Amino acid sequence: MKRLFISLAIITIFSFFIVSCYYDNEEALYPSLSNSCDTTNVTYSGTIVPILNNNCLGCHSAAATGGSILLTTYDEVVARAPRITGSMKQLSGFSAMPKGGGKVSSCSITQWDIWVRKGMLNN
Numbered sequence: 001m002k003r004l005f006i007s008l009a010i011i012t013i014f015s016f017f018i019v020s021c022y023y024d025n026e027e028a029l030y031p032s033l034s035n036s037c038d039t040t041n042v043t044y045s046g047t048i049v050p051i052l053n054n055n056c057l058g059c060h061s062a063a064a065t066g067g068s069i070l071l072t073t074y075d076e077v078v079a080r081a082p083r084i085t086g087s088m089k090q091l092s093g094f095s096a097m098p099k100g101g102g103k104v105s106s107c108s109i110t111q112w113d114i115w116v117r118k119g120m121l122n123n
């Protein structure tokens with residue numbers, strides 16, 4: 001009886017260790033809750049193109065040209081980069097973009113700035 005009690009105590013103590021080792025990472029469990037903005041892996045194809053696709057190409061593509069400005073190729077985007085910066089940040093002196101549709105996320109603007117600062121690589 002005494003031995004049974006001791007083994008139960010040992011099992012209980014060890015199970016505490018097992019339980020206490022369990023660790024939930026909220027960001028891993030709920031990625032949508034994490035407020036992370038990827039500022040390290042900013043590339044033209046992986047970051048800038050999706051931003052333009054989601055916010056701009058509805059008007060600035062061959063199908064529907066907003067003010068006959070195309071933002072579908074790398075060269076077009078680079079050529080207009082300074083105007084895009086002003087329009088996306090909705091600075092005075094620039095036509096605010098996306099036209100009539102609020103503002104792109106601050107994460108997207110940060111990523112755009114990083115891409116421009118790093119020399120607008122075609123990566």
Ligand code: HEC
Pocket residue numbers: 052055056057058059060065066067068069080083084087088093094095097098099100101104
């Ligand atoms: C609903 C349609 C629409 C959307 C969406 C849109 N644009 Fe435009 N954009 C226009 C039109 C129309 C013009 C030309 C008239 C003007 O400048 O307001 C224009 C003009 C521009 C110009 C030139 C303005 C200037 O001041 O030099 C830039 C740069 C631009 N857009 C970038 C963008 C970017 C970047 C996005 C996405 C973040 C975007 N646009 C989203 C319709 C749109």
